Amino acid sequence: MIFFLVPLFFVLIESFYSKAGRFTLIRYINFFMDSRNLFIYLRTLKLGLIVTIFAVILGYPTAYVISNAKAGRRSLLMSVVILPLMTSPVARTYAWLIILGRFGLINQSLKAMNLIKTPLRLIYTENAIIVGLLQLFLPLMILSLVSAMENIPDDLEEAARSLGAGWLKGVLLIIFPLSMDGLILGATLVFTGSITAYVTPAILGGTRVLTLSTLLRQKSLVLMDWEGATIVAVVMVLTTLILYILLRKLRPKLI
């Protein structure tokens, strides 16, 4: 505990106190006044939001199928879902380089179909980061939703149907409200995970499309601007904490 909380505490202190030892917010003001930093910060939040939205859209039907599957198939589906979380992040992201790269799957296929002459630039873009992050964090959304849906008794949906509700209405009126807790938990994990992830933006965004985490690395390990890096680190921690607390407040109390 001490080993890692004390250094974190020093980081926090350093960012709020001037050299003369007085409390100051000047470093944060300077950080956000710099339009490049602000742009990177907003981009990081935007990417996190987009990934979360896609994770909900893709995760919901998937979780619904998994939670209704028979035990044997369910176990297989679940073990495949968690694979992206367990695989080496370098290996997983490298796969997207092969797909999106200059001589990768998509460019080669488009060329073969005579749709393009020169390769498209697909890596080092925001979209590449979104795709990579989605593959990594979709499993977390699916897992949270499955565990929420499992707590819903099957009879409820059947009761709704026998009372004349169609399939879609049953899902919307019964499953959706009762799995809200899982949805919010999943969204928390996906959002906070996306804005703090390092390997995916490092490989698929490079230095061209920086996010908070790749900016932190650039400031500290490349530019040796330790003070600047400290600000990025604290901004990152505070943002995740605030998001975490806000989303926790949203969780329904009854369930």
Next chain:
Amino acid sequence: MKKSTALLIFIILVYTFLIGPFLIIFLASFGSEELMTFPPKGFSLKWFHKVFTIVMFRDAFWSSLKIALGSTASALILGAPIAYALVRFKFPGQNFIEVIFSSPAIIPGLVIGFALLRFFVLLTNLPILLGLYIGHTAILLPYTVRVISSSLRNFDISIEEAAVSLGASRLKSFFIVILPSIKTGVVASFILAFITSFNNVPVSLFLTGPGVATLPIQMLVYMEYYFDPTIAALSSILIVFTVFIVQSAEKLIGISKYV
């Protein structure tokens, strides 16, 4: 009928998105050209051979293994009492500690690595391997605390009380009564923590130094200079091991419940 067909197609697409890239990396590692292309041209096993001839990969593999085993063991030893205290007792600051340990993303690994480098390793000239071991232990704690405390919540407290009232000390009752019944949770957190440490980049990024690097960091370094299928071959090997571990762990203890 229409509903289930549409859902089926949807699920197949989602699963293709999740694991399709792994199949592609697998195919790409058999290509014979120096520059990575897809679809691969020719067939060759030379990249798999090359993985084993690169000394920096071999050294990094052993460092990763040592760090993963050491930090997983420490995270279990430190995490079990923390989980026990969180479940059994009420104390000030409990909420704060629970929030910190509830999700690995609350305090990002990148920030932990940075803080440790800046205010610990650089100030004390700590040996690199030791720094990595401490950093990894710190990021693994949320995994062990979370999994063990959820196992403890399912454990009937009266059994422990019975052991204590029959004369066992708290420590003894932990080892002979509680531990056997939360065995599955302990095994699950061991597997999760080990994989997390072995794959970690954000913490290691800051704490590696001359002569000592972990396998993922060494792969990133290699990728900066070469774009041949060596990394694809190494990734394929890692993916095969991961699939094997995840499938066996799912069969034996249902690992997906603990992720």
